[in-house]
Amino acid sequence: MDEQQCWEIIEAARDDAGQAWDHLDERLEHTLTRHLVKLSPPEVARFAEFFRALQHRVNREDLFMAAFLIHHGCDDDGFGDFRAGLVGLGRDWYTRALQDPDVLAEHPAVRARADISALMLAGFRYAPERALEELTGEEYDGYYDSGEPVRLDDPPPQAAPVPRRLEKLAALFPRQQAYLRELYPQLTE
Incomplete structure (x- = not known):
């Protein structure tokens, strides 16, 4: 298992889940588990390690700001679900968001302000654990660890320095921008 194979499985699950945003988390969890x-x-277990590494790569302040704006606030657990959601959007959106989180203002679910929770994928986040439980019949508190280091193919793009203002997302969510500025001035001013 390598990063490319991991993305192939994620993209296949994403394709099987369909394009609708309603109940995306449940559908993606089901299709990824099925794969x-x-x-x-x-x-x-090896897939899970790459899956976690992809989520860890987007653990950045500028992406936290995007999650906060889109979801009307964000705590640590919600940010974990959001990071899984970025992976669940597929490699193209994931890569674009890494390069510039403000690009998420162009995402169809965000633009339509449809089911904004479409980017919060709690069930999808734990699909590898569910698959291991199904395969082994045992309940796990976490993922297996193969003991091999995970090396993602490309170095991550450098995050823009903070403080930062995500102009496009701030324009879509001005009240949340004011709230973000109030709670986390070190990120925005």
Whole structure:
């Protein structure tokens, strides 16, 4: 298992889940789990390590700001779900958001202000664990660890320095921008 194979599985699950934004988390969790149970437990464990590494890569202040604006606030757990959601959007949106989080203002679910929770994927976040439980019949508190280091293909783009203002998202969510500025002035001023 490598990063490319990880993305192929995620993209296949994303394609199977369909384009609708309603109940995306449930559909993505189901389709990713369905793809993963075709693998062996060690392969699922290795997938989980890459999946976590992709989520860890987007653990940045500028992406936290985007999550805060889009979701009308954000705590640590919500930010974890948002990071999984960025992975669940697929490699193209994930890469674009890494380069510039403000690009999320162009995402169809954000623009339409449809089901904004479409970018919060709590169930999808734990699909590898569910697949391991299904394959082994055992309940786990966390992921397996293969003991091998995970090396993502490309170095992550440098995050823009903070303080920062995400102009496009701030224009879509002006009240949240004011709230973000009030709570986290070190990020915005």
